[in-house]
Amino acid sequence: MNVRRGSCAIVGAAESDLGQVAPGLSPLDLMAQGITRALDDAGLALSDVDGLFGAATQSRMLTLALREYLGIDPRYGDSTYLGGSSFMSHVAHAQAAIEAGLCEVAVITYGSTQRSDGRSNTRAPDINPYETPFKPFLPSTAYALAASRHMHEFGTTREQLAEIAVAAREWALLNPKAWEKEPLSIEKVLSSRMVSYPLTVRDCCLVTDGGGAIVMTSAERARDLKKPPVFVLGCGESASHTAISNMPDLTRTAAIRSGELAYARAGVAPRDVKVREVYDAFTLTTLLFLEDLGFCSKGEGGAFVSDGKLRPGGSLPTNTNGGGLSYCHPGMYGLFLLIEAVRQVRGESGVRQVKDCDIALAHGNGGVLSSQATVILGSAATV
Amino acid sequence: MIQPMQDPSSPMTESPLETYRRHLRAGELAYQYSEDAGRAVFFPRLACPYGGRAPLGWRISQGRGVVHATTVVFPREGAPYNVAIVELDEGFRMMSRVEGMKADQVAIGLRVRVGFVQDEKQPAPLPVFHPIEETTA
Numbered sequence: 001m002n003v004r005r006g007s008c009a010i011v012g013a014a015e016s017d018l019g020q021v022a023p024g025l026s027p028l029d030l031m032a033q034g035i036t037r038a039l040d041d042a043g044l045a046l047s048d049v050d051g052l053f054g055a056a057t058q059s060r061m062l063t064l065a066l067r068e069y070l071g072i073d074p075r076y077g078d079s080t081y082l083g084g085s086s087f088m089s090h091v092a093h094a095q096a097a098i099e100a101g102l103c104e105v106a107v108i109t110y111g112s113t114q115r116s117d118g119r120s121n122t123r124a125p126d127i128n129p130y131e132t133p134f135k136p137f138l139p140s141t142a143y144a145l146a147a148s149r150h151m152h153e154f155g156t157t158r159e160q161l162a163e164i165a166v167a168a169r170e171w172a173l174l175n176p177k178a179w180e181k182e183p184l185s186i187e188k189v190l191s192s193r194m195v196s197y198p199l200t201v202r203d204c205c206l207v208t209d210g211g212g213a214i215v216m217t218s219a220e221r222a223r224d225l226k227k228p229p230v231f232v233l234g235c236g237e238s239a240s241h242t243a244i245s246n247m248p249d250l251t252r253t254a255a256i257r258s259g260e261l262a263y264a265r266a267g268v269a270p271r272d273v274k275v276r277e278v279y280d281a282f283t284l285t286t287l288l289f290l291e292d293l294g295f296c297s298k299g300e301g302g303a304f305v306s307d308g309k310l311r312p313g314g315s316l317p318t319n320t321n322g323g324g325l326s327y328c329h330p331g332m333y334g335l336f337l338l339i340e341a342v343r344q345v346r347g348e349s350g351v352r353q354v355k356d357c358d359i360a361l362a363h364g365n366g367g368v369l370s371s372q373a374t375v376i377l378g379s380a381a382t383v
Numbered sequence: 384m385i386q387p388m389q390d391p392s393s394p395m396t397e398s399p400l401e402t403y404r405r406h407l408r409a410g411e412l413a414y415q416y417s418e419d420a421g422r423a424v425f426f427p428r429l430a431c432p433y434g435g436r437a438p439l440g441w442r443i444s445q446g447r448g449v450v451h452a453t454t455v456v457f458p459r460e461g462a463p464y465n466v467a468i469v470e471l472d473e474g475f476r477m478m479s480r481v482e483g484m485k486a487d488q489v490a491i492g493l494r495v496r497v498g499f500v501q502d503e504k505q506p507a508p509l510p511v512f513h514p515i516e517e518t519t520a
Contacts, residue, residue: 129400130478145452246476
């Protein structure tokens, strides 16, 4: 049995505090804050929640910890952990659980204090005896290696990658919640501190605190709630490797497969998508996902973005909250893509609002281009 | 084949990682080969990732290959250094680094040959690569 297009909807979405949060706030505090705000957004209460989904580097038994913290005992839980793409997978799994009657109101959550507590204190190191001795600065080095292939095979330039950072920054300047507040230029990206060639610190995502939650329920229940439902039209999950040295093709990600699955289930094509929220842990990832999700051909991404079409007012609005590059990136960024996609479909994004935004695509990436998951969302008119 | 395949139902006496390291200590770059799939397997493991059912066997690489991807890491402290993915002629890829030239001169397509360096922090020598000039004569 396949899940039904539009059988479920996202009815609540909210960030916790972001950026550098108050001293002593824990990841669970941020999740509780996000859940409370998202339930308020939906017009629901904690007592309505019977499905609990989430992932975090700082809580190994997350749904257990949340049960204790929130004093709830949901019928169904899933702490699938696939890095930044976890939350797109949670949407897919929550849809299956809701359709199967295993739960009715699912919360998907995330929280991280990696800025306040330091990256090395907030995630267990991944030791790989075949890679670690060569001291790759992960994850940046993995993406840099992939970038070297893209540049070699297709002639992609550092300037073209830098345009992606500049576009994200322009969107961030329209978002009061964004971490970055100053304009950015291509020259500034290129002259910033090199991290792992060809990626400078401005090609790499931020290191912030942050969390949030979304609330999902059945289409039937969604119709009576506070905000217009944002329907789940289709999801796709795929993965190709764990360590970068095992990636079968460094310029082709499993987003090709996850995107095909999501488009097929949603019954839409790339041209139907009005806004793209794609995982920009690095400038390169935006480029790869625009290609792999069918917005341009493989290898053409560099030239495709270089006319500024990703920027506010451009023909291909992408990462409209400012992205992981300029808005917020607490380590596993996927949930924030879903939050922004929901707001865009609802028409709540203010000066960042994309016109007639009835279909949004949110794409998550986990590991080092390893796990890919795509979610396509639509307004009531698209169901 | 340098070692008989072990009966998969009997307890392991040496992990795949230890077999790999034992060869490194002998100045050899070992990899596995799937007879069923007809292709090299790397990293060493106990199951064929290409659908084969027979136990994986071990082979010794000639140690020649080509730089498949490359970067220069710029640490906060200390000198920049190379990290590369090398594709060996036997058809497997591994992470390593290219020595004997400037880190930023390492280019995709460069022919390289393996060498082994001692690193006191590591339990076995590390396989690193050096540029080679191919003779066409």
